[in-house]
Amino acid sequence: MLRRLFPHPLLSMLLFATWILLVNQIKVGSVVMALILATIIPMLTAPYWPNRPPLKRVPAFGAYVLLVMWDIIKANIEVAKIVLFMPNADIRSGWLAIPIDLKTPEAITILAGTITMTPGTVTSDMSSCGRVLLIHALHAPDPDAVITDIKTRYEARLKRIFE
Numbered sequence: 001m002l003r004r005l006f007p008h009p010l011l012s013m014l015l016f017a018t019w020i021l022l023v024n025q026i027k028v029g030s031v032v033m034a035l036i037l038a039t040i041i042p043m044l045t046a047p048y049w050p051n052r053p054p055l056k057r058v059p060a061f062g063a064y065v066l067l068v069m070w071d072i073i074k075a076n077i078e079v080a081k082i083v084l085f086m087p088n089a090d091i092r093s094g095w096l097a098i099p100i101d102l103k104t105p106e107a108i109t110i111l112a113g114t115i116t117m118t119p120g121t122v123t124s125d126m127s128s129c130g131r132v133l134l135i136h137a138l139h140a141p142d143p144d145a146v147i148t149d150i151k152t153r154y155e156a157r158l159k160r161i162f163e
């Protein structure tokens with residue numbers, strides 16, 4: 001019964017928390033609306049998402065989320081410095097092709113989303129074989145270092161979490 005009501009419990013919790021954060025208040029109406037959304041959206045999307053992602057290490061995923069939040073804060077400061085203080089001639093933006101070793105679509109999606117959420121980089125495309133992400137970096141004087149950083153900081157952790 002509970003599985004039918006909440007076919008994807010993590011998604012339900014995420015939707016509930018997102019709604020509460022969006023309305024920025026904890027009142028009865030907000031909680032009721034969050035519960036409605038957290039129940040109905042997963043139920044409506046369950047037929048299109050029959051297999052749940054194999055999340056093997058929940059604490060590691062929590063640590064990953066905290067790491068990404070910290071990186072977003074740091075990247076905001078770095079991008080502000082680049083935009084405000086670096087001369088345009090010194091900015092070395094570029095396109096980078098990042099080969100990925102992840103196999104699950106959920107892990108690849110989270111990696112692409114992480115790259116996009118971090119200011120200064122955006123995931124633009126994925127190769128047809130699904131093994132290379134094309135990203136744009138605002139300032140990448142050493143493209144190999146950026147690729148290595150993404151692979152070691154994000155991809156390696158996602159591989160441990162999902163595979």
